[in-house]
Amino acid sequence: MANILLVDPDDNAFLALKGFLACGGHRSTSVSNARDAMVFLRENILVDLIFIELKLPDSTGLDFLRTLREDYFFQHVPVVFYASKTTHAEIHEAYGLGVQSFHRKPYLQESIEDEVAKLEGKAWYWSFFEPDDAFCRRTGRSLDERGAALDELEPVIQSAAQAYKNVNIELAEAEKEKILSEISGFRRKVREVAVPGLEEYLSYLASFAKESDWNEFKEFAALMGYYAFLCSYRADIYKLERKAKQASAVLDRLAQNALLRSLPPHEVHALIPHLRDYEIDEGATLFKQGDVGDAMYLIDEGRLGIYVAMEDDSEPKKIGEIGDGDIVGEMALIKNAPRSATIIALKDTRMMRMEKDAFTRATIQSPQMKLAVQALAAQRSMDSIKKRAGEIDISAWSKTASEGVRKMGERIPNGFLRKDEKESEDIKREAESMDHWNKMIDSQTFPVVSDAKLKRDIAALKGCPVVGSAVAAFTLATEGMVTSLHPLMDLAEHDPGLAFQMLQNANALRQAKTKDLESFIDDARLCVNFLGEKRLSVVTKGFPRCCESFMYLNEGANWASHIKFLLATANIARFTCAEMELLNIERAAFLGALLHDIGKLLFLRVQPAGCIPVYLHAQEHNISIRESEILHMGISSRQMAIQFVENKSIPTSCKNVIRWVEEPEKATEDFDLVSVVAIARYMCRLCKVGFSGETTQQDLLPLEHSQLWNSIKDRVLQRFNVGNFEILVRRRLRKF
Known part of the structure; x- marks a missing residue:
């Protein structure tokens, strides 16, 4: 994760850059002039890269670079220039001063990612140290x-x-x-x-x-x-590396247990401080039937016998054995009941012990652990847990969890601590919304907002909301002399709000010209081309905005993670079409997957203060987001989207995906398309790619054993091998 400073007075430039960098998990902040940039550097020396506009209010980017190169300490900070207009002399001087790269505005996401990738393992401030x-x-x-x-x-x-x-x-x-x-x-x-x-x-x-x-x-x-x-x-x-190595050794041991391996790695690494090594000799008793449950144990290596005394026979009888990777003693903690069996070591056994208090805290803090232990308590889903855990790459799981330990100790410069970049309109709308939500939730008044009000607000929207960073990037690309529409096409193809806006505006214009209301342009890139440079600059000014910071729940649950999920779903939807020999709907599948959850954008726009309390309520009460949305608003974000698209000039196939993606078996039109997107969505949730919007992954078995597959398999190509398909999808999703 890199710390990036932008020096540019243009707010759109920062919002666009921030959106691009967030997709890669990087931090960013901005200042408007060269003087403030030097002040920021001296207060936050862990700046990994500077992006700077050539033309600045108080000087030029070249002046700043000269000052930087003359500074004894900061002379080696890498700098990337960009400009709308420049000369060969300026470019030549910049490279002479050691600039990393020089780009023309608007900058592209790929270009930004390439520049950040050059930093990998080469932070300038470590050059002071011997390797x-x-x-x-x-x-x-x-x-x-x-x-x-x-x-x-x-x-x-x-x-x-x-x-x-x-x-x-x-x-x-x-x-x-x-x-x-x-x-x-x-x-x-x-x-x-x-x-x-x-x-x-x-x-x-x-x-x-x-x-x-x-x-x-x-x-x-x-x-x-x-x-x-x-x-x-x-x-x-x-110190952190030492902790990570120690944690990795523990995690390798934890990975042998199916229940823990079925949990997200970032939740499991939080358990490490509560685990203690524990050994028991052959023949020794770990605990007796009827004892108070004070801890649970994870068997690292060894063998334990399970003995139970029946009412008519006081002598315990052996009923089974457990060994490497198994858990023992958890049931008494889950049920808050006495030990149900006596456990005796059949050989010398090494274990890890977790005290009851730590176990209770872990189940409160980890939603998925809570679900897993509740399922165990009901004695109904260890089999499904093992199926799910069996599909996980153990080495990758352990590596991800170890990374979590490193992140816990990472130093974040004060200048890069997360800030909410909100426009005055956003602040005003959030303040009004927040006051109302707080008052209603404090008084336990539900729904917080009436569905009638929401429907009115949604009907009043002129188009699909677009997050601020996407609007900023699109605005930058339409300013000045547009030499190519490809950057705009790329932006529209990778953002749901922009894609929807392009579809709606292009199809409305086309229908007005041709009077043909039955056919549609079903490709966001083609829509950009159809609208052309002049119309695009006008259309952009009318985008209703929403602020992605309203969706910031935590590092793994935010708008950037949600976009990652949507793009992965779109990619897998297109791949699924190829595997199912449905090549004629590949383009529609990508688009449908990108747009299938636009209800989130509508929610962010009309009730910005509601996203976080709805999510937290669902997490706390172990219910779905849909159930929490209906409790708080009388309507789900999916229902908002269904109502919103009803009279919009977008392809009917997209409307059908939005309507039926959660229940594809009910689709009366475009069944193949809806099923493909539903499968892609399920696989991305199963593989935990990005943030789907749900709080838990309960009941997510391998696709072949899922309710989704059972509901649609009879209508799928008979020679389609779902097991092989799942393996291929897992490999494909690794790059996400």
Whole structure:
């Protein structure tokens, strides 16, 4: 995850860039001029890349780059230029100053992704340090030892920075030898931990002292704090890597258990701090029937016997055995009841123990764990859990969970802490909506909003809402001289709101010209071409906007994750057509999948404050989002969408997908198309790609065993092999 700074006074430029970067999981923020950019850098040194407009209010991007390259500490920060208009001389000078790339506006998502990809593992601020592998080979010391030494060095450097930048010039000359001796000692310590960039800096600092240039000395000493910060950060990374390795070892053991492996990796890594190694010798009793349940155990290696005493026989009888990867003792915790059996070790056994309090917290914090243990308590779904867990790539699952441990300790610069970029209209609408929702929820008054009001608000919309970042990117691409429509086509093809707007406007215009109300343009790219440059610039100004931050629930549940889910569904829908030999509906399947959940956009627009409480209520009460929406509004977002599209000039096939995608067996038209999108949607939910909008994945068995497949399989091509298809889809989804 990279930290990206944009220097541009144009709000549309930032919103567009922010939307592109969010899709890759990166952080971004913006300033409007070169002076603020330098201030931001000095306050947030972990800026990985700067995107800068050539023309700035107070100077030019080239002026900023010259200043940056002359700065001792920040001279190596990578910079990417872009501009609407430029000259060969400007481009030549930019590359002469070491710019990473130079792009023409509007910038494209692929170009942005390519520039960020160049940073992979090459953060400029780590160039001050000797690479880890070289350090270990040269010194024979471990990274833990290096980290401990850096930890000790950081406060020393920080203290010296404070003293040197505030040195009294009148007294400094008398203290010169002492200062030079201190700096020499610092250099020896720095050499031990191999930070050549800091060692070189200290040499320069010493040269100012030798020459009695105390004004330069004081100014240069202010940079020491940056190096102290990097030493501390580097030490933290070593600690984090050690924790991640320890966690990975634990996760490899947890992955042997079907119930835990069926849970999302990001939820499982939170369990690690609560697990303790536990061993029991052969013949020893773990617990007895009737004991109070105080913990559960995950068997790592060994064998345990299960013994139960019947009412008419006090002598316990062996009824079974459990071993590697099994859980024991969880039922007493789930049911809050005494132990139902006696457990005796049949051989030396290693386990991991989780106390009852930690287990209870885990089931509260993890919606899916709660569902899984409830299913176990009802003794009805261990088989389905094993089926689901059996489909998961264990190594990938463990790796993802380990990444979660790293993220927990990641430092986020203050300037990149998440902020809500909302326009005044959004703020006003949210404030009104929030006041109403809070008042109604506090008084437990449901529905919070009447379905009649929602229907009126939806009917009043002139078109499908589009999220702010997509509007900004589209606006940028239509400004000035448009030399190609392809960037606009790409944007429309990959965003549901833009795609809907293109379809509606192009088909309405076409129908007005031809009077043909039965046929439609069913491709967003063709719609962009049909509308043309001039109409597009006019149409863009009328887009009803919605703010994606209203949908920000957490790092994994937000608009960027939802777009990821929609695009993956569209991709798999097209792939499914090819596998089912339905090539004639490939284009319609992609479009239908992209638009199948536009109810979310309508919800965000007409009731922005409702998305988060609806989601949290569903999560807390273990109900579906649809049920929570109906409780709060008397209508679901799917029903909103069905009403909204009724009189819109979009293909009938898209309307049918929106209407029946959750119940394809009921489709009376376009059955093949609806089924294809339903299958693609199911597979993306099953493989946990992006954020589908649901709180849980309950009942998501492999496709072959699902209710969805059972409801449509009789109408699918007989030679279609659903098992092989699922394997192919899983492989295809790995790139998402």
